[in-house]
Amino acid sequence: MSAHADTHAHDDHGHHHKETFVTKYIFSQDHKMIAKQYLITGTIMGVIGVLMSMMFRMQIAWPEEPNVLFEALLGKWAPDGVMDADIYLALVTIHGTIMVFFVLTAGLSGTFSNLLIPLQIGARDMASGFLNMISYWLFFLSSIIMVISLFVEAGPAAAGWTIYPPLSALPMAQGGSGMGMTLWLVSMAIFIASSLLGSLNYIVTVLNLRTKGMSMTRLPLTIWAFFITAVIGVVSFPVLLSAALLLIMDRSFGTSFFLSDIFIQGEVLHYQGGSPVLFEHLFWFLGHPEVYIVILPAMGLVSEIMASNSRKPIFGYRAMIASILAIAFLSTIVWGHHMFISGMNPFLGSVFTFTTLLIAIPSAVKAFNWITTLWKGNLQMNPAMLFSIGFVSTFITGGLTGIILGDSALDINVHDTYFVVAHFHLVMGISALYGMFAGIYHWYPKMFGRMLNKNLGYIHFWVTAVCAYGVFFPMHFIGMAGLPRRYYTNSNFPLFDDLANVNVIITIFALVGGVVQIVYLYNFFMSIFYGKKATQNPWSATTLEWTTPVEHIHGNWPGEIPHVYRWAYDYSKPGHDTDFVPQTVPLKEGEEELQH
Amino acid sequence: MTALLTIIVLVFILVAIWQMVKIFDLAQARSENTQVANDKDNTLNGYLMMGFLAFIYIITIVCFVKWGDLPLLSNSASEHGPTIDNLMIISLVIIFIVQTITQFLLHYFAFKYKGEKGKKALFFADNNKLEAIWTIIPVIVLAGLIIYGLNTWINIMGVDESEDPLIVELYAQQFNWKARYAGADNTLGKANVRLIDIDRANILGLDESDPNAQDDVITTELHLPVGKPVLFKMRSQDVLHSAYMPHFRAQMNCVPGMITQFGFTPTVTTAEMRQNPDMVEKVANINKIRVENSKPLVAKGEEPLDRYEFDYLLLCNKICGKSHYNMQMKIIVETQEEYDAWIKQQKEFKNSLIN
Numbered sequence: 001m002s003a004h005a006d007t008h009a010h011d012d013h014g015h016h017h018k019e020t021f022v023t024k025y026i027f028s029q030d031h032k033m034i035a036k037q038y039l040i041t042g043t044i045m046g047v048i049g050v051l052m053s054m055m056f057r058m059q060i061a062w063p064e065e066p067n068v069l070f071e072a073l074l075g076k077w078a079p080d081g082v083m084d085a086d087i088y089l090a091l092v093t094i095h096g097t098i099m100v101f102f103v104l105t106a107g108l109s110g111t112f113s114n115l116l117i118p119l120q121i122g123a124r125d126m127a128s129g130f131l132n133m134i135s136y137w138l139f140f141l142s143s144i145i146m147v148i149s150l151f152v153e154a155g156p157a158a159a160g161w162t163i164y165p166p167l168s169a170l171p172m173a174q175g176g177s178g179m180g181m182t183l184w185l186v187s188m189a190i191f192i193a194s195s196l197l198g199s200l201n202y203i204v205t206v207l208n209l210r211t212k213g214m215s216m217t218r219l220p221l222t223i224w225a226f227f228i229t230a231v232i233g234v235v236s237f238p239v240l241l242s243a244a245l246l247l248i249m250d251r252s253f254g255t256s257f258f259l260s261d262i263f264i265q266g267e268v269l270h271y272q273g274g275s276p277v278l279f280e281h282l283f284w285f286l287g288h289p290e291v292y293i294v295i296l297p298a299m300g301l302v303s304e305i306m307a308s309n310s311r312k313p314i315f316g317y318r319a320m321i322a323s324i325l326a327i328a329f330l331s332t333i334v335w336g337h338h339m340f341i342s343g344m345n346p347f348l349g350s351v352f353t354f355t356t357l358l359i360a361i362p363s364a365v366k367a368f369n370w371i372t373t374l375w376k377g378n379l380q381m382n383p384a385m386l387f388s389i390g391f392v393s394t395f396i397t398g399g400l401t402g403i404i405l406g407d408s409a410l411d412i413n414v415h416d417t418y419f420v421v422a423h424f425h426l427v428m429g430i431s432a433l434y435g436m437f438a439g440i441y442h443w444y445p446k447m448f449g450r451m452l453n454k455n456l457g458y459i460h461f462w463v464t465a466v467c468a469y470g471v472f473f474p475m476h477f478i479g480m481a482g483l484p485r486r487y488y489t490n491s492n493f494p495l496f497d498d499l500a501n502v503n504v505i506i507t508i509f510a511l512v513g514g515v516v517q518i519v520y521l522y523n524f525f526m527s528i529f530y531g532k533k534a535t536q537n538p539w540s541a542t543t544l545e546w547t548t549p550v551e552h553i554h555g556n557w558p559g560e561i562p563h564v565y566r567w568a569y570d571y572s573k574p575g576h577d578t579d580f581v582p583q584t585v586p587l588k589e590g591e592e593e594l595q596h
Numbered sequence: 597m598t599a600l601l602t603i604i605v606l607v608f609i610l611v612a613i614w615q616m617v618k619i620f621d622l623a624q625a626r627s628e629n630t631q632v633a634n635d636k637d638n639t640l641n642g643y644l645m646m647g648f649l650a651f652i653y654i655i656t657i658v659c660f661v662k663w664g665d666l667p668l669l670s671n672s673a674s675e676h677g678p679t680i681d682n683l684m685i686i687s688l689v690i691i692f693i694v695q696t697i698t699q700f701l702l703h704y705f706a707f708k709y710k711g712e713k714g715k716k717a718l719f720f721a722d723n724n725k726l727e728a729i730w731t732i733i734p735v736i737v738l739a740g741l742i743i744y745g746l747n748t749w750i751n752i753m754g755v756d757e758s759e760d761p762l763i764v765e766l767y768a769q770q771f772n773w774k775a776r777y778a779g780a781d782n783t784l785g786k787a788n789v790r791l792i793d794i795d796r797a798n799i800l801g802l803d804e805s806d807p808n809a810q811d812d813v814i815t816t817e818l819h820l821p822v823g824k825p826v827l828f829k830m831r832s833q834d835v836l837h838s839a840y841m842p843h844f845r846a847q848m849n850c851v852p853g854m855i856t857q858f859g860f861t862p863t864v865t866t867a868e869m870r871q872n873p874d875m876v877e878k879v880a881n882i883n884k885i886r887v888e889n890s891k892p893l894v895a896k897g898e899e900p901l902d903r904y905e906f907d908y909l910l911l912c913n914k915i916c917g918k919s920h921y922n923m924q925m926k927i928i929v930e931t932q933e934e935y936d937a938w939i940k941q942q943k944e945f946k947n948s949l950i951n
Contacts, residue, residue, distance in 0.1 A: 167835040260853025263789035313721040343856035346753035368730040374705035376718035381641035409748035451631035477663035482842030487921035494904035572717040
């Protein structure tokens with residue numbers, strides 16, 4: 001296959017491509033440019049998502065108090081600066097949608113799969129550059145539609161990011177379930193198409209375009225993670241697409257897939273025989289794998305960055321791959337733990353409790369392997385390394401409470417409370433975000449040929465790290481006290497009055513944590529132009545992407561694609577002068593290849 | 597206003613940080629400036645890692661001390677409640693131990709092995725024994741939790757019809773709750789939203805021809821006799837709702853088009869719970885807060901907040917629309933005699949219809 005890749009490269013790339021502004025920066029088919037496009041689109045969506053969370057956090061802490069920010073940003077939805085209850089739910093909904101799909105799926109996976117798969121496996125580009133371009137532009141289109149949906153007259157979708165019908169199906173149940181929900185569904189359908197095209201491309205590229213010597217067991221863990229993520233995406237995203245299509249049919253064409261026996265606003269609707277529980281099954285069949293689609297790439301990035309910055313091989317390479325495979329497999333049979341109290345048969349609840357708690361085992365293996373990777377290392381505390389360590393910390397803290405939520409008996413009382421919010425934000429929200437930041441700090445030189453400012457990086461990390469715990473740790477406790485999520489205000493429940501001060505503390509941490517991201521944005525955008533020029537291999541890493549020139553060229557390597565002779569983790573290997581041996585260095589005579 | 601001020605202050609702090617970093621960079625300019633961590637960075641961040649470990653421990657302790665023993669966590673009011681609470685406490689203890697140890701190892705290693713020029717890391721790629729250890733230990737712990745958890749779950753969800761539970765329907769609509777008691781026959785009459793006739797006050801869509809429906813009683817408050825098993829049948833007329841009764845460790849979704857169920861036995865009456873020392877303290881604290889919060893209201897010439905008295909509550913815990921945040925029903929657990937007296941005062945369905 002690699003031979004084919006070489007001839008292909010000589011036909012297409014190298015000498016005779018004349019690039020215009022449009023083909024280079026806009027309709028680019030170059031994976032490196034597409035990665036940057038994903039990253040910048042994801043960043044813009046991320047800013048919108050975080051701003052929304054800061055607004056609804058202010059409403060929770062200071063309920064129904066006038067706020068100039070609301071007046072300025074929400075317009076008619078904040079008469080006299082007081083946030084409206086409908087827009088509160090809309091903000092919560094769109095925040096969830098944007099962060100999960102647009103930032104942590106497309107922004108994370110889209111950026112780093114595109115950037116690193118060809119570079120780290122030794123390919124000139126993705127298997128299909130054209131599909132790759134289409135994939136990005138579909139994502140861009142879906143982002144635009146999602147943003148447009150914010151300006152709909154009756155309000156954007158507001159049924160929660162899980163859009164359970166009938167609430168999401170009936171415009172009379174909620175303003176946001178009209179045009180806002182239609183646009184949400186259209187946007188998501190396009191998003192899924194984009195994601196599927198991307199995933200297929202990643203899978204084909206990893207399987208077919210590896211350079212000579214790059215066997216599957218020599219792949220960096222990043223590639224393993226992206227590969228398995230793509231497989232999960234291909235398996236589960238179509239199910240969400242089908243759910244979305246059936247919901248569109250129910251909404252617009254009078255079918256009854258998810259609706260039955262409804263009396264609303266004084267009239268009986270014609271729907272008969274459907275069930276909202278069916279929708280929950282379809283949604284979570286994607287929804288749960290989705291959290292692994294979000295977290296696995298972050299795990300891959302962190303594994304790579306930790307090994308490189310510890311100047312040590314990743315501990316238990318094969319166990320890491322095995323645990324990725326185990327997590328991927330289990331992720332498709334645990335969705336029911338979101339539905340213990342949905343009215344499904346309690347026996348199913350037992351089965352899902354069993355499979356869910358099993359996931360803790362590969363997760364524990366990964367966590368211990370990361371910790372052992374640090375042991376007796378020579379840790380280079382670059383910002384990327386700090387975010388990787390932060391990732392392991394929040395992944396453990398957030399993951400551990402999963403054994404409470406995954407336990408059906410315990411879930412009864414904490415289901416849909418702030419305990420859940422705390423859990424998933426730490427384990428997949430913050431962790432995946434840390435993974436993404438780690439990746440950006442680490443591969444920024446590869447993307448832009450310049451370095452990010454490390455001191456700004458340190459400030460960014462430490463303030464973010466403190467705020468992340470400050471926001472989500474106390475949240476577990478108000479959840480255990482029974483405070484439901486998605487309440488516009490708790491003032492109708494004197495029962496919760498003693499939790500109000502906790503909410504204020506959480507909000508202050510959230511505001512500081514949100515605002516400090518400006519430091520990062522400043523660093524990111526300024527460094528593109530004014531950053532310190534990067535050297536070819538600034539982190540002294542072993543993987544193939546650091547053998548390409550700093551200046552981007554079509555086809556990645558000016559000459560032949562390098563061959564690979566060893567695994568990606570020969571750091572501090574005895575018998576070598578340097579503390580890293582690139583994958584392109586042939587084994588010395590009598591040298592044993594260690595990869596297991 | 598406070599929010600705006602906070603934001604302005606934050607922006608100023610940020611500007612200050614930028615300026616400081618600029619100075620820092622300029623000061624470093626003469627030495628090597630590669631933006632790659634040097635020994636000084638490694639040392640500083642290594643110490644900060646230990647500081648961060650301390651921060652995690654402190655926030656854990658503060659949370660547990662200040663908010664860890666909420667009356668909700670230790671005073672359940674149903675027969676199965678203590679089994680959930682025990683399992684919860686066991687899980688929390690396991691989590692606490694694992695969290696404390698792993699966070700220590702992670703941050704301590706980050707501090708201990710912070711990089712130094714010229715140092716070489718240990719080439720340690722693999723160890724099957726270690727992998728086996730941290731596979732098997734979680735397997736054992738989780739096996740225990742799974743067995744305990746499933747046992748508890750099956751006990752809670754299994755309905756023992758032989759105990760002759762009191763049958764009560766919980767009926768959800770945007771944005772309030774109704775309860776329907778089955779009457780003397782303890783059998784709920786047939787119902788469907790298609791039979792709703794607002795003009796005749798048949799608001800829950802009962803089948804008027806069903807003999808079982810005649811003695812049903814519809815109320816807006818949920819009264820339960822203490823010590824008697826109750827089996828709730830949940831219905832919703834419009835969107836998903838969730839009947840959440842946190843004090844009883846009970847929750848079940850209400851799904852349009854189907855009937856879901858959840859059963860429990862209340863063990864503590866409302867009057868007894870109001871006397872519970874933990875609850876007395878909590879209520880006193882809440883009232884102190886409410887008095888404090890009333891001051892600005894009174895200053896503006898508005899009514900002060902009502903005094904809070906403890907009551908069990910049924911909350912909606914599944915997003916259901918605009919007023920989701922205020923969809924509640926009072927639950928009163930009382931002695932059998934009190935309950936009998938109350939139910940006798942309620943109108944039976946056949947007498948509540950408007951002809």
